Amino acid sequence: MNIPELIKEAKQGSSAAQKCLFDQLADKMLMVCRRYVKSPEDAEELMLDGFYKFFKNISSFDYQGDAAFYAWLKKVMINECLMFLRKKTVFTIVTETAAEELILEEDVLDKLSAAEIFNLIVQLPVGYRTIFNLHSIEGMPHAEIAALLGIAEGTSKSQLSKARTLLQKMLLQNKIDYVTRKTQ
Amino acid sequence: MLHERPNESFHWKNKLDELDHLSSEPVVDKTASWERLHARLSQKKKKNKIFWYQTAAACVLMAVGISWFFTNEKTGKQVTDKNLYPAQRSVNKRSIAKNENAKVDTQSITIIKREGEKAAVLFNNKKNAVSKVSTVVEKNDVPNLFPVKDSLQEVIINTVKSADTIHANLITATSSRKKLRVVHINHLERSSEQEIQYGRTALPSAQIKNFRNEDISAFSLSKNASDNIVKIKLSPSN
Numbered sequence: 001m002n003i004p005e006l007i008k009e010a011k012q013g014s015s016a017a018q019k020c021l022f023d024q025l026a027d028k029m030l031m032v033c034r035r036y037v038k039s040p041e042d043a044e045e046l047m048l049d050g051f052y053k054f055f056k057n058i059s060s061f062d063y064q065g066d067a068a069f070y071a072w073l074k075k076v077m078i079n080e081c082l083m084f085l086r087k088k089t090v091f092t093i094v095t096e097t098a099a100e101e102l103i104l105e106e107d108v109l110d111k112l113s114a115a116e117i118f119n120l121i122v123q124l125p126v127g128y129r130t131i132f133n134l135h136s137i138e139g140m141p142h143a144e145i146a147a148l149l150g151i152a153e154g155t156s157k158s159q160l161s162k163a164r165t166l167l168q169k170m171l172l173q174n175k176i177d178y179v180t181r182k183t184q
Numbered sequence: 185m186l187h188e189r190p191n192e193s194f195h196w197k198n199k200l201d202e203l204d205h206l207s208s209e210p211v212v213d214k215t216a217s218w219e220r221l222h223a224r225l226s227q228k229k230k231k232n233k234i235f236w237y238q239t240a241a242a243c244v245l246m247a248v249g250i251s252w253f254f255t256n257e258k259t260g261k262q263v264t265d266k267n268l269y270p271a272q273r274s275v276n277k278r279s280i281a282k283n284e285n286a287k288v289d290t291q292s293i294t295i296i297k298r299e300g301e302k303a304a305v306l307f308n309n310k311k312n313a314v315s316k317v318s319t320v321v322e323k324n325d326v327p328n329l330f331p332v333k334d335s336l337q338e339v340i341i342n343t344v345k346s347a348d349t350i351h352a353n354l355i356t357a358t359s360s361r362k363k364l365r366v367v368h369i370n371h372l373e374r375s376s377e378q379e380i381q382y383g384r385t386a387l388p389s390a391q392i393k394n395f396r397n398e399d400i401s402a403f404s405l406s407k408n409a410s411d412n413i414v415k416i417k418l419s420p421s422n
Contacts, residue, residue, distance in 0.1 A: 015222065015225075018222075018225070019218055019222070022214070022217075022218050022221065023214060023218070026212070026214050026217065026218075027204035027205055027212070027214075028201070028202075028203075028204045030204075030212060031200075031203050031204060031205070031206075035200070040209070040212075044212060044217065047217075048217060048220060048221050048224075051221055052221060052224055052225065055221075055225060056225075112196070113199070114196075114199035114200055114202060114203040115203065115206055117196055117199065117200055118200060118203055118206065119206075136197075137197055137200060
C-alpha cells in the first residue's frame with residue numbers, strides 16, 4: 001500500500017495503516033531527531049512524540065505529494081526537538097557579533113558519506129548544531145531562526161559561523177582525508 | 185559560503201535526508217517503539233470515551249435534578265393550598281376521583297357553590313399549580329376580580345341562586361382559538377362527565393359569555409345536591 005492510501009486509512013483511525021506509516025518513516029525521522037538531540041534515548045522519545053502529534057492531527061493534513069508529506073512530518077519532528085531544546089538549553093550563549101566570513105569547503109562535505117557528515121554535526125555543541133541544522137540543512141533564514149529560538153538575528157549568524165569553523169577544525173582534527181578528498 | 189551556494193550543498197543535504205540508520209549503532213526496535221506509541225494513542229481514545237460518558241451522565245443527572253426540583257415545588261404549593269382551604273380539599277378530591285378516567289386539560293376550574301349568592305371559585309391551573317380561591321358576591325364584581333386577559337383563560341361562576349335548583353350563571357371569557365368544555369359533575373349522581381361545547385367560532389377573543397341554566401340543563405342533577413361542582417375545561421380546539 002502506498003503512502004496516500006495509508007494516510008487515507010490512518011485518517012479513518014486504522015491502526016494497521018498507522019503502523020505501516022510508522023514502519024516506513026520511523027528510521028528517517030529518528031535520524032532527523034538525532035541531528036538535533038544527541039542522546040539516542042531522547043531522540044527516540046521525541047520521534048514518538050512527533051508521530052503521536054502527527055497521528056492526532058492527521059485529519060487536518062491534505063496529501064499533496066510524498067515530498068510535501070515528508071517535509072510536513074519532518075517539520076513536526078523538528079518542532080518537537082526545538083521544544084525539547086528550548087526547555088533544556090539557553091540559546092543566547094554567544095554575544096551578538098558580526099558573522100565572520102569563514103569558509104567551509106562544501107566540496108569536502110559532498111565527498112563525505114552521510115554517516116560521516118552526521119557524526120560531524122552531532123559532535124557540535126547544541127547551540128551551534130541547532131542553528132547549523134536549521135540554516136544549512138533546512139534552509140531557514142536567520143530571521144526565522146531568531147524568532148523560533150528567541151534569540152537575536154546576529155546571534156544566529158555568529159553561531160552559524162562558529163559552527164562552520166568548528167566543523168572545519170573537526171574535519172582536520174579527525175584526520176578525515178580532507179586534503180585528499182578536496183583534490184579528488 | 186555554505187548558505188550562498190545552495191545548489192552545491194544539495195547533494196550532502198540529500199545524503200543526510202536519505203540516512204535512515206547508522207551502521208555503528210544498534211538498530212532501534214521499531215516494534216517496541218510502535219507498541220509504546222500505540223498504547224499512547226489508545227489511551228487517548230479511552231480518555232475521550234470516558235469524557236463523553238461522564239458528560240452524558242452529568243446531563244442525565246441534571247435533567248433528573250431539574251425535574252425533581254420542579255415536581256417538588258409543585259407539590260409543596262399544593263400542600264399549602266390544601267392547608268389553607270380544607271373545605272375545598274374534600275370536594276376537590278371527589279371531583280378528581282369521579283373524573284379520573286376523563287382526560288384532564290391544561291386548565292380546569294372547580295366551582296363550588298356556597299351559601300346564598302356567594303360562590304367560591306377555585307382555580308386549578310395544572311401548568312403552574314396555582315390555586316386561587318375567591319368569593320364572588322355580585323355580578324358586577326366579576327370583571328374586577330378576574331380581569332380578562334388574552335393569555336389568561338377565565339371561567340367564572342357569577343351566581344348560584346339556590347341549593348335545590350341547577351341555576352348557575354357562568355360568565356366566561358375565552359380565546360377564540362380555544363374550545364370550551366363545560367363539565368358539570370355532581371358527586372351524588374353523575375359519575376361521568378358530560379360536556380357542552382362552546383368556542384371555536386362562537387366565542388371571540390375575550391368575550392364574556394353568560395351560561396344560563398338552560399345551557400346546563402342537560403345535566404340531571406340531584407335536587408339534594410348540596411354542592412354543584414362545575415368543572416370547566418379549556419383546551420385547544422385543534
